[in-house]
Amino acid sequence: MSAPDFEFVEGATSDLAFVARGATEEEALVAASEALLAATLEDPASVADDVSRQVKLEEGDLDLLLLRLLNELVYLRDAEGLLLRARRVRLVRGPDAIRLEAELAGEHIDRARHRLTTEVKAATAHGLCLEPTDGGWRARATLDV
Amino acid sequence: MPAPPGMRRVGSDVWELGVDYRPGMRVPVRVYASRKLLDEMDDKVFEQAANVATLPGIVEASLCMPDAHWGYGFPIGGVAAMDVRSGVISPGGIGFDINCGMRLVRTDLVWPEVKPKLRQLVDELAERVPAGVGRRGFVRIDQDTFREVLREGARWAVAKGYGTPDDLARTEGGGCLADADPERVSDRAIERGYRQIGTLGSGNHYLEIQVLRPEGVFDERLARAFGLDRPEQVVIMFHCGSRGFGHQVATDYLHDFLRVMPTRFKLPVLDRELACAPFDSPEGRDYYAAMCCAANMSFANRQVILHRIRQVFSDLFGRDPEALGIRQVYDVAHNTAKLEEHGAGRARRKLLVHRKGATRAFPPGHPELPPEFRETGQPVIIGGSMETGSYVLAGVESGAGSFFSTAHGSGRTMSRTRARKLVRGKELQRRMAEKGILVRSASWRGLAEEAGFAYKSVDEVAAATEEAGLSRRVAHLVPVGNVKG
Numbered sequence: 001m002s003a004p005d006f007e008f009v010e011g012a013t014s015d016l017a018f019v020a021r022g023a024t025e026e027e028a029l030v031a032a033s034e035a036l037l038a039a040t041l042e043d044p045a046s047v048a049d050d051v052s053r054q055v056k057l058e059e060g061d062l063d064l065l066l067l068r069l070l071n072e073l074v075y076l077r078d079a080e081g082l083l084l085r086a087r088r089v090r091l092v093r094g095p096d097a098i099r100l101e102a103e104l105a106g107e108h109i110d111r112a113r114h115r116l117t118t119e120v121k122a123a124t125a126h127g128l129c130l131e132p133t134d135g136g137w138r139a140r141a142t143l144d145v
Numbered sequence: 146m147p148a149p150p151g152m153r154r155v156g157s158d159v160w161e162l163g164v165d166y167r168p169g170m171r172v173p174v175r176v177y178a179s180r181k182l183l184d185e186m187d188d189k190v191f192e193q194a195a196n197v198a199t200l201p202g203i204v205e206a207s208l209c210m211p212d213a214h215w216g217y218g219f220p221i222g223g224v225a226a227m228d229v230r231s232g233v234i235s236p237g238g239i240g241f242d243i244n245c246g247m248r249l250v251r252t253d254l255v256w257p258e259v260k261p262k263l264r265q266l267v268d269e270l271a272e273r274v275p276a277g278v279g280r281r282g283f284v285r286i287d288q289d290t291f292r293e294v295l296r297e298g299a300r301w302a303v304a305k306g307y308g309t310p311d312d313l314a315r316t317e318g319g320g321c322l323a324d325a326d327p328e329r330v331s332d333r334a335i336e337r338g339y340r341q342i343g344t345l346g347s348g349n350h351y352l353e354i355q356v357l358r359p360e361g362v363f364d365e366r367l368a369r370a371f372g373l374d375r376p377e378q379v380v381i382m383f384h385c386g387s388r389g390f391g392h393q394v395a396t397d398y399l400h401d402f403l404r405v406m407p408t409r410f411k412l413p414v415l416d417r418e419l420a421c422a423p424f425d426s427p428e429g430r431d432y433y434a435a436m437c438c439a440a441n442m443s444f445a446n447r448q449v450i451l452h453r454i455r456q457v458f459s460d461l462f463g464r465d466p467e468a469l470g471i472r473q474v475y476d477v478a479h480n481t482a483k484l485e486e487h488g489a490g491r492a493r494r495k496l497l498v499h500r501k502g503a504t505r506a507f508p509p510g511h512p513e514l515p516p517e518f519r520e521t522g523q524p525v526i527i528g529g530s531m532e533t534g535s536y537v538l539a540g541v542e543s544g545a546g547s548f549f550s551t552a553h554g555s556g557r558t559m560s561r562t563r564a565r566k567l568v569r570g571k572e573l574q575r576r577m578a579e580k581g582i583l584v585r586s587a588s589w590r591g592l593a594e595e596a597g598f599a600y601k602s603v604d605e606v607a608a609a610t611e612e613a614g615l616s617r618r619v620a621h622l623v624p625v626g627n628v629k630g
Contacts, residue, residue: 008562009562010560010562010563011560011562012189012215012216012217012560013187013214013215013216013221013557013558013559013560013561014214014215014216014221014349014557014561015216015217015561016561016562017560017562040278041278042588042589042590063417064400064403067400068400071396071400074392074396075333075337075393075396077278077279078279078337078338078341078389078393079333079336079337079389081279109278109279115588116277116278116279116587116588117278117347117588117589117590117591118278118347118348118588118590118591118594119277119278119279119346119347119348119630121241121242121348121389121392122241122392122395122396124217124218124237124241124418125217125218125237125399125403125416125417125418125420126216126217126218126416126417126418127217128417142217144217144240144241144242144392145347145348145561
């Protein structure tokens with residue numbers, strides 16, 4: 001898997017919008033989690049893989065799974081003081097829903113090492129999408145900050 | 146960006162887009178703005194306000210305040226009143242930061258006394274009021290006690306010694322929304338928020354030392370009545386909300402409503418951030434009760450921060466807070482939906498008024514105002530950017546057309562991404578110091594995003610609120626020291 005590919009783009013003026021890309025939908029979700037981390041601190045590379053968490057989410061469509069994954073990461077930051085990224089994502093399609101299984105990795109907030117910038121309040125459903133493109137998949141989300 | 150064709154002037158600084166602007170609109174869009182502010186608004190503002198105009202049960206008009214800008218779901222600066230029987234409640238019409246709000250505090254101190262100690266004061270406030278990402282608050286309580294906070298709001302804080310009954314009288318709704326029910330809140334929301342009472346947050350949240358210059362007084366009678374009563378007076382203004390708790394409440398219900406909208410309620414989803422449920426449904430009532438809990442968390446948060454500010458001033462100036470004349474002017478909520486009575490005579494009815502990035506502004510004589518403000522009208526606080534200053538205004542009778550709502554801030558004109566491409570935080574700090582504003586920030590990047598040039602002119606916004614009859618200008622306050630979250 002290549003390095004997560006994302007960029008912050010013009011969006012709702014008070015908030016932060018990003019587009020993340022991947023060869024597959026799973027890779028685009030991984031890149032989206034990296035974008036969230038990059039919104040939170042200036043040096044996401046400083047976050048080591050010391051702590052891991054597993055999450056399983058189920059929704060009727062891919063957009064909502066993207067929203068749920070981002071909001072799970074936001075929740076864990078406040079509830080457990082963790083800076084996490086999705087290392088691996090697996091999607092399992094059922095007859096009525098899609099299940100997402102993600103391995104999250106990261107570490108506890110350390111103010112001495114992590115140059116924290118923005119407390120993302122939530123990922124919003126505004127302009128939300130996880131969709132195929134010519135060369136792969138693209139995730140777009142707007143973060144309320 | 147010019148306003149859309151079809152936007153017509155219907156009053157002084159009041160504009161309307163008719164229901165034929167977009168299929169499905171039940172009411173017009175009404176924008177309160179000067180021509181300049183109107184032309185500066187993103188076209189997304191009108192699109193979003195038109196979407197709001199399609200919501201079931203909306204009454205009169207989908208409103209935009211003079212500081213309106215592109216948000217998610219509703220525009221920021223959007224107001225919508227819903228009929229309580231046929232209308233909906235929408236988390237996107239309130240925002241994730243439920244009851245994000247402003248508190249203004251006056252002192253007897255004047256600038257020449259404070260100036261020599263400003264650096265120490267700002268440093269001490271930055272040290273003792275936690276700000277930035279992932280900070281824990283200075284009030285340590287368990288989850289059961291946190292549930293009491295959710296029921297009682299600022300009243301809990303005052304009962305525990307963090308403030309005075311006078312603070313509550315000078316807080317919107319007395320600092321407590323009575324319909325709060327912690328049973329309607331998820332364990333995740335509580336887990337996320339119970340350690341955050343006594344934190345400022347980040348983004349556009351701040352704590353500012355300001356000065357009332359003699360030329361900043363617009364209405365001397367009202368200024369005196371609000372305690373703004375001496376030249377070069379030093380005041381404190383701060384802006385923060387319900388923290389992770391409120392954000393989780395909004396997140397939980399947004400997800401729930403998206404599931405039930407098309408199935409149970411057969412409601413079309415124009416924009417997922419306009420997810421909603423009928424107010425008169427179990428889902429709608431549950432969200433309302435949870436939203437009231439978040440509003441109460443926010444009132445309590447601002448109350449304990451005020452207490453900490455009093456301690457800092459008292460320690461630094463060697464006198465107790467009463468001797469320093471430290472008294473709250475008012476506390477206003479920005480992101481709420483509130484049950485209010487509007488209209489006159491037989492047309493008077495109860496409405497659920499969504500205000501997202503907008504401020505309630507009750508006029509003189511309003512029955513919900515405490516005796517202190519019956520003659521003056523409710524104090525309103527419009528927070529400007531950290532470079533340009535802020536305004537105190539008062540509610541007026543002519544605000545009835547906006548359900549007594551007015552602007553809440555300057556309103557952004559530029560995205561955060563673009564702002565930080567134009568200036569570095571450290572450079573901005575230096576430029577502000579040259580202008581006589583000392584700033585401490587938890588983040589350089591966050592500081593750059595809040596640069597003054599990223600906002601509309603607060604002078605223009607305040608003038609437009611007056612011209613449009615939403616509120617009356619009382620005083621302009623100039624920043625001298627800022628702790629940015």
